[in-house]
Amino acid sequence: MSNPSSVNLFDSRADLAKAESPLAFSKSRGDLPAVSRDSRVVVRERPFLGHLILRGGAIVLDEAVREELGINLPGRPQGLTLDASGERSIQWLSPDEWLLVVPGGEEFNLERRLRQQLADASFAIVNVSGGQTLLELEGDAVRELLLKSVVYDVHPVHFPVGKGVTTVFAKTSAIVRRPNERCWQLVVRRSFADYCLRWLLDAGEEYAIGVELGDESRGAMP
Amino acid sequence: MFLIYCPYCEELREEPEFHAKGQAHIARPQDPEACSDEEWGDYLFFRDNPRGIHHELWVHAIGCRKFFNITRNTVSYEILETYKMGEQPTITAESLSRDDKTADGVQVADGGQQTVGASDSAVNFVRGAKV
Numbered sequence: 385m386s387n388p389s390s391v392n393l394f395d396s397r398a399d400l401a402k403a404e405s406p407l408a409f410s411k412s413r414g415d416l417p418a419v420s421r422d423s424r425v426v427v428r429e430r431p432f433l434g435h436l437i438l439r440g441g442a443i444v445l446d447e448a449v450r451e452e453l454g455i456n457l458p459g460r461p462q463g464l465t466l467d468a469s470g471e472r473s474i475q476w477l478s479p480d481e482w483l484l485v486v487p488g489g490e491e492f493n494l495e496r497r498l499r500q501q502l503a504d505a506s507f508a509i510v511n512v513s514g515g516q517t518l519l520e521l522e523g524d525a526v527r528e529l530l531l532k533s534v535v536y537d538v539h540p541v542h543f544p545v546g547k548g549v550t551t552v553f554a555k556t557s558a559i560v561r562r563p564n565e566r567c568w569q570l571v572v573r574r575s576f577a578d579y580c581l582r583w584l585l586d587a588g589e590e591y592a593i594g595v596e597l598g599d600e601s602r603g604a605m606p
Numbered sequence: 607m608f609l610i611y612c613p614y615c616e617e618l619r620e621e622p623e624f625h626a627k628g629q630a631h632i633a634r635p636q637d638p639e640a641c642s643d644e645e646w647g648d649y650l651f652f653r654d655n656p657r658g659i660h661h662e663l664w665v666h667a668i669g670c671r672k673f674f675n676i677t678r679n680t681v682s683y684e685i686l687e688t689y690k691m692g693e694q695p696t697i698t699a700e701s702l703s704r705d706d707k708t709a710d711g712v713q714v715a716d717g718g719q720q721t722v723g724a725s726d727s728a729v730n731f732v733r734g735a736k737v
């Protein structure tokens with residue numbers, strides 16, 4: 385039963401502890417191509433975001449998410465909705481599963497509030513923030529880069545803004561999504577993050593791909 | 607590319623996203639304790655291998671990760687329909703031979719090539735033939 389009082393919650397973010405981005409190793413090698421004027425693709429990691437997997441019926445989840453975040457749960461397959469700031473998003477993953485991405489640090493309280501909203505409905509919330517990371521791709525050659533990397537049709541007619549799919553990326557899988565006209569996003573598994581970045585750098589060489597380095601670690605050293 | 611319609615994603619997706627999982631509509635015996643060894647062995651190990659219409663279980667492994675069913679012609683490899691778990695096929699070997707041997711432009715193999723589907727009568731026919 386998902387009685388909120390019987391679920392043990394703990395803040396896995398633990399801001400005092402040191403955390404490393406899944407790309408810490410790649411970033412620490414110091415050989416990533418920098419962004420230049422010729423770069424037609426720019427890769428940027430958005431590390432340490434809050435990722436929550438919501439499972440359950442669409443109707444109860446929609447009510448809870450609208451109450452807490454003010455955005456609609458995408459009811460149709462491949463749907464992706466964002467809040468007004470564009471910082472919080474929720475994506476359809478399967479008929480009973482959604483991915484909620486929020487700014488880092490918000491996920492613990494959000495999970496607790498959602499559990500209170502959902503009370504004894506049948507649902508599951510799993511914090512997967514440590515298991516995956518989000519890459520942003522920007523530039524006029526991003527679509528060409530994706531054509532070489534995913535099996536899914538990324539033509540704008542077939543893949544408009546507000547769509548997101550899980551599909552084959554290189555020799556692994558990734559969530560590919562279009563939150564706005566400006567960029568494409570990839571959600572990749574932690575253990576495949578270095579591989580995915582290396583793939584992008586190799587495939588993007590002809591577009592003078594550049595990496596905008598973000599933080600590779602967070603929190604105080606012990 | 608080879609596209610398969612996922613009934614949960616509600617669109618055509620590339621074949622590398624899918625995995626085949628064998629024959630569909632295999633009902634677990636209601637009371638395993640009361641089964642004969644032969645009945646249990648049939649359920650566990652024996653599968654149809656028809657030349658023609660076959661109902662199969664597939665999973666959209668790199669996608670929505672849901673299992674669903676495919677009706678496929680094992681001669682032409684053509685996928686005739688896909689449908690959700692718990693649903694019944696609208697196209698079977700019997701329905702095709704009934705409908706003047708064509709449905710959706712598919713020619714059913716003649717004279718002994720066409721074998722069984724997943725309908726009860728077909729399963730009974732096979733069980734009977736084995737004994």
Ligand SMILES: [Zn+2]
Nearest residue numbers: 612615666670
């Ligand atoms: Zn699917």
